[in-house]
Amino acid sequence: MSSDVIMVIVVATALAFDFTNGFHDTANVVATSISTGAARPGVAIGIASMLNFLGAFISISVAATVANDVVNSEVITPTVVFAGLIGAISWNLITWSFGLPSSSSHALIGGVVGSAVAAAGFNAVLADGLVGKVLIPAVVAPILAFLTAGLAIGLIYRVVGRQRPGTVTRGFRYGQIISGGLLALAHGTNDAQKTMGIITLALVANGSLAANADPPVWVIASAATAIALGTYSGGWRIIRTTGTRIIKMDAAQGFSAQGAGAAVILASTHFGFPLSTTHVINGGVMGSGAAKRLSAVRWGVAGSIAMAWLLTLPAAAAIGAAAYGLTAIFGSGALGPVLVTLMGLSLIVAVFSRRLQRGSPVPAS
Amino acid sequence: MAVVVETKQLLETVAASLVAGVGMTFVFSIAIWGMARFAELSRNDRPLAAGASVTVAVLALLGTLAGVAFGIVVMTNK
Numbered sequence A: 001m002s003s004d005v006i007m008v009i010v011v012a013t014a015l016a017f018d019f020t021n022g023f024h025d026t027a028n029v030v031a032t033s034i035s036t037g038a039a040r041p042g043v044a045i046g047i048a049s050m051l052n053f054l055g056a057f058i059s060i061s062v063a064a065t066v067a068n069d070v071v072n073s074e075v076i077t078p079t080v081v082f083a084g085l086i087g088a089i090s091w092n093l094i095t096w097s098f099g100l101p102s103s104s105s106h107a108l109i110g111g112v113v114g115s116a117v118a119a120a121g122f123n124a125v126l127a128d129g130l131v132g133k134v135l136i137p138a139v140v141a142p143i144l145a146f147l148t149a150g151l152a153i154g155l156i157y158r159v160v161g162r163q164r165p166g167t168v169t170r171g172f173r174y175g176q177i178i179s180g181g182l183l184a185l186a187h188g189t190n191d192a193q194k195t196m197g198i199i200t201l202a203l204v205a206n207g208s209l210a211a212n213a214d215p216p217v218w219v220i221a222s223a224a225t226a227i228a229l230g231t232y233s234g235g236w237r238i239i240r241t242t243g244t245r246i247i248k249m250d251a252a253q254g255f256s257a258q259g260a261g262a263a264v265i266l267a268s269t270h271f272g273f274p275l276s277t278t279h280v281i282n283g284g285v286m287g288s289g290a291a292k293r294l295s296a297v298r299w300g301v302a303g304s305i306a307m308a309w310l311l312t313l314p315a316a317a318a319i320g321a322a323a324y325g326l327t328a329i330f331g332s333g334a335l336g337p338v339l340v341t342l343m344g345l346s347l348i349v350a351v352f353s354r355r356l357q358r359g360s361p362v363p364a365s
Numbered sequence B: 001m002a003v004v005v006e007t008k009q010l011l012e013t014v015a016a017s018l019v020a021g022v023g024m025t026f027v028f029s030i031a032i033w034g035m036a037r038f039a040e041l042s043r044n045d046r047p048l049a050a051g052a053s054v055t056v057a058v059l060a061l062l063g064t065l066a067g068v069a070f071g072i073v074v075m076t077n078k
Helices: A002-035 A041-058 A078-097 A104-120 A127-160 A165-205 A217-233 A236-245 A251-271 A277-292 A299-329 A335-356 B007-043 B047-076
Strands: none
Touching: A002 A041, A002 A078, A002 A104, A002 A165, A002 A217, A002 A236, A002 A251, A002 A277, A002 A335, A041 A165, A041 A217, A041 B047, A078 A104, A078 A165, A078 A236, A078 A299, A078 A335, A104 A127, A104 A165, A104 A299, A127 A251, A127 A277, A127 A299, A127 B007, A165 A217, A165 A251, A165 A277, A165 B007, A165 B047, A236 A277, A236 A299, A251 A277, A251 B007, A251 B047, A277 A299, A299 A335, B007 B047
């Protein structure tokens, strides 16, 4: 009975994480389209939401590998997963409240690493996996997208630089609908699977599912729905940062940032080198701005974003470890997760009610 | 480093990203160029040159759509 209650809490928490992933990472997909006027905010978010939903159904091949590569699977219990999710959700909400686009995947990995360390010590961490699958890709992703977008926008300006601005702007706005759609689909394929993976991991740890089993259909459908609803709710604060605060972009820059982002994500998917969509698209935005003029990038904002990226793993890990410690005080039953969930919900309600009053949609330029 | 990260995968990702990202934006910008030239040449009453421009634009647009289709295939086959 107690383990069933814990499982229900873990699944609900995982779906809550998926929801925060959707609204937190919406900015990656729609910010440039909205800020260049390629699509109205409601339309852009609606399309991104649908494509995220579809993307979740496209493939389930990476669903079970989320935490297995960085944490020893023998220490994974539903409570460890629960505490890791609390770490990830908390960090997503903190960065959202500051309008900073940080990686939800890194928050999830950090949270699970922290709770696993709190449960079983540092031996629980697979250092090679952490460096190879998380840290090196975190450095490569923004640099690669920066270079790709920078080269792309340089070429675009050479090709269309002497043409009438009206036709060129209209053309790239249409192009942004395609490149933004591809990004949304890629995001749904990558990120909804992480939630499926984490729920599947908990089901296996609880003995409710055979090891190496594919995620059940209800897991896939609920993860797809949660990320789509999160996307539809729109993370306006981060959309404003990515779309207007890093650079003031034109339609060609928006297209090159999205096009470069989609190309980098798809190439990394194809060759099995995992990259964060957040790092990629923000690197692309900075690259498309810097190629036009270095001073076009607001480096102070870029620095704040980079700082949030650096802090994501340790901060989510610290919160995950604290959540596990707090849960463990109440024993191995359901009481700990129930109390931590209630405390978390109270904090979320307090933060949301204060912050939502301040957030407002970004007007199309 | 090679033990921790697959160097071959990393290099392939870098090369493919640069080629696909820069290549696709270049092809699409050719399509935009073609359309812009078509509009201008049509206004100047030069139908032959306008026809050639729109042909280039359509071919480039088809190339872009083929790239998008390839991207979707990559996603579905991972």
